[in-house]
Amino acid sequence: SAAPATAAARAGYSAAAALRPPLVRRLGRPRVRATPSPLALLHTGVTLTLAGTGDDGQPPPEVVPPSVMDSAVSFLYEGTKSTAIIVGGLASVAIILLYTYQDNLLYFPDAGGQIPKSTRDNPRGFQNPGQRGLPYEDYYVDVPGENVRLHSWLLLQPEPSDKVTLIYFHGNAGNIGFRLDNVQAMYEVLGINIMIMDYRGYGDSTGSPSEAGIKRDAEACLDTLRADDRIDPGKIGVFGRSLGGSVALYLAAARPTQVLTLTLTLNLTLALALTLTPTR
Known part of the structure; x- marks a missing residue:
């Protein structure tokens, strides 16, 4: 009957999908199904529509678990924060060096050894x-x-x-x-x-x-x-x-x-x- 066939298709699809990366599992180009708000993307998961067949001619949706999404967002946030800290630190060092050695950059008694000093x-x-x-x-x-x-x-x-x-x-x-x-x-x-x-x-x-x-x-x-x-x-x-x-x-x-x-x-x-x- 159609019901056992559909169930088998679902089972096979799920088994194949389980072998793919957990964050984005796709067989074709993903499309985001309706979500209530950007906040829901972070706290309820992202619903992806995948190419394939199912009861309605579409494969069953897969939802990225909120824990996975939270981990990804946390990773991106921490990475951005670390980059900002590094850039800020380098800028601070550059400012300190410029302040410390500004006289060497302004005055050239011998033009870097190109002309006599005395x-x-x-x-x-x-x-x-x-x-x-x-x-x-x-x-x-x-x-x-x-x-x-x-x-x-x-x-x-x-x-x-x-x-x-x-x-x-x-x-x-x-x-x-x-x-x-x-x-x-x-x-x-x-x-x-x-x-x-x-x-x-x-x-x-x-x-x-x-x-x-x-x-x-x-x-x-x-x-x-x-x-x-x-x-x-x-x-x-x-x-x-x-x-x-x-x-x-x-x-x-x-x-x-x-x-x-x-x-x-x-x-x-x-x-x-x-x-x-x-x-x-």
Whole structure:
């Protein structure tokens, strides 16, 4: 009769289905039979319609047990949570490393070994101004409260107290010797006194570069010049190129009554010149 045949078909189908993976057992493309809500998918199981034959021309439905579904959801959740923890941990490590080594990423005294660090190792003509016939002296600045000594060159005009004195803050990478082309042109064409200094950790200056440290370097240079009786303290200006532009801008803002002029060259194509009127 039809009933025994149907029962046998069901039994054979169930036996075959039992050999398949428990989460998704299918002979053909599954379709989700009506379920009340997404919540029911998690707590009552998922009803799948499988290809085959039965009493109504369809195979009997199989329901994925709630325990299996809960295990799958739990696995996915834990996996996602673990991934988030790992990504968050790596991001935290990256931030800590960037913060710790930010100065190494910002300042390049020798451009990674590509150029000499000390002026003594520069090519001839860039070791000191004297090699270009310019009068100069090695001028040292001690930063108050620190074991840091800055090396600079001071080029004085005849009758230096009658002239403007310019503090030259150079750009990133390299020492003051590589700025001698600019220094020579300023000295000869403008007829001014020039002090060009190497930041801490650059050239023959001691210490290690940092933003806060370079700011203190700038103020120490200004104070040293103002105390030099050969220099008119009311005629001191600052010049900054690239990185030095930020340093010069800082010094002019921090000491507005002590800086006569401010000139910035921000990059090779943009030049900004400002004159600050002291408030005395």
